Amino acid sequence: MEQERRRLTADDWAAAALTAIGAGGLAAVAIEPLAARLGTTKGSFYGHFSNREALVEAALSLWEKQFTEAYIATMATEPDPMARLRMLFTRIIGNAGQDALAVNVLASADHRLVAPVVSRVEQRRIDYSFALFEEIGFPPTVAAQRAMLGYTAYVGHSQLATRLPGVLPLKDADQLTRYIDSVLNLLLHDAPGPTAPV
Structure with missing residues (x-):
């Protein structure tokens, strides 16, 4: 049987x-x-x-849980906010171009079912980045600017990597690491406190 x-x-x-x-x-x-x-x-x-x-x-609820809340949860045990920022960028930039899901969801952001979820996810991601920059020691106004700049860098990178594969010159792990270093050095320029940017 x-x-x-x-x-x-x-x-x-x-x-x-x-x-x-x-x-x-x-x-x-x-x-x-x-x-x-x-x-x-x-x-x-x-x-x-x-x-x-x-x-x-x-x-869409599953997308929110898997690609926002789960990402954030995996970094919760790292006490250093600069290390968490590096973990975040390494993961999201390293995965760009491998899955068109985020790009396709954002492409439908004006749909009445998608819009509230995308709005909530984007705000959650920016708020998380903002909290990291504040924890690093930036004043709130600067932390907000750096969080927005970091998020737009991610969205732009993801769009290019998915829609125009091969345009970004990140063909191996060394190039990816150098690129992430350059992004973080820009975002952490003039970081206060004793810990220097990467």
Whole structure:
């Protein structure tokens, strides 16, 4: 007798929808193709969600948790704010161009379901960076400017790496490390306190 398939959860559907957004944008979230990819039927979908919009909302919530809150949580044990800043930039810049998900989500930022999530995620990321720069010792006005500059550098880098692969001359780990060093040196210019910029 054929073994019974694992029952799919709402999280399974949300993860599949998130993969679809990464591959083809928001329009790629369609129930029947996702059901086929998951090896199930539309009935499984309706057991968890009332409609496509609810699935999109679940996928965006998953994106927020995995690519913002989880990133921040992984750095929580590092006591040095400069080291946390380096960890953050190494991770986000190192991953740029490998996954179009963030670029595709931002491309749909004017959609009524996407807009509040993107707004919340961007504010959370900027606030986190702001707190790092304040902890390093910058006054609030400067910390806010550095956080905004750092975030726009990340978004621009991610867009270029995904949309125009090969344009950025970061072909190996040494080039990536030197690039991250240069970004951090700019962001940490005139950093107060005894710890010098990288």
